[in-house]
Amino acid sequence: MKSSDSQLKARGKITFEDLQYYNTHSKTELLELIKSKEAHKRTIAVRLLSEKNVLSDDLIYLFLNTLAQEKKLYTKIELCDALSKGGRESAKIMVDYLGKIGNNQHKVLPADGFNKNSYPLPRDIIARTLAHMDEEILPTLLNVLKTNYTFKIREVIDAIGFICFYRKKHRHFQIIDALILCLKDNYNDDIIRWKLVRSFESFNDINTIKILQRIEQEDIQLIIRNEAKRSLSVINNRTKG
DSSP states (O other): OOOOHHHHHHHTTOOOOHHHHHHOOOHHHHHHTTSSHHHHHHHHHHHHHHEEEEEEHHHHHHHHHHHHHHOHHHHHHHHHHHTTTOOHHHHHHHHGGGGTTTOOSSSSSOOOOOOOOOEEEEEEHHHHHHOOOOOOOHHHHHHHSSOOHHHHHHHHHHHHHHHHHHTOOOOHHHHHHHHHHHOOOOOOOHHHHHHHHHHGGGGOOOHHHHHHHHHHHHHOOOHHHHHHHHHHHHHHHHHOO
């Protein structure tokens, strides 16, 4: 059933008229508006703050901390859109929030596999936002792989794989080497191993292909063996094309 205008507004959806009404508000007024109890007003504040101001560190932190508390769909979308306009410096702040916002991350291996030839959208809201940013942020994302923060590594892999798959970074050896090293360092973490196996579908590289072939035959987890098989199929279909 189609939602009414009032229901959509309650979820944070805004109209052109809403924006026009608040368009002349000062930055100070918009910073107050983002605290409103009405979701559509928070959305308006985010839109106008991001359009009228440089995405400074203070604004990035404000949007991230607002996102961490936000419950309404359209306001969340607006916050993610605003953050995705940032570059490398924004990403350096955002990676600290990987795995910390929401509860949509994989905590255990899924029961069912992903049966498409595309690359799935990251479930973590920060990883998803990073995945839609410019590829210039890749060095920042790769640095996360070198840390000891398991929950961040799990989520950043999704963003790296997504960017490389859709930006056609199929032979970027620095990225490939970083992912292979991450696999060696975190092999006993089933979720990291599973996500890395998926990320390897983004590359046309003999080393990742050999790893996938071995995992398809030997991994103790059926879901990971199946994911390796799927990644090999994606690579094969791409190289044929």
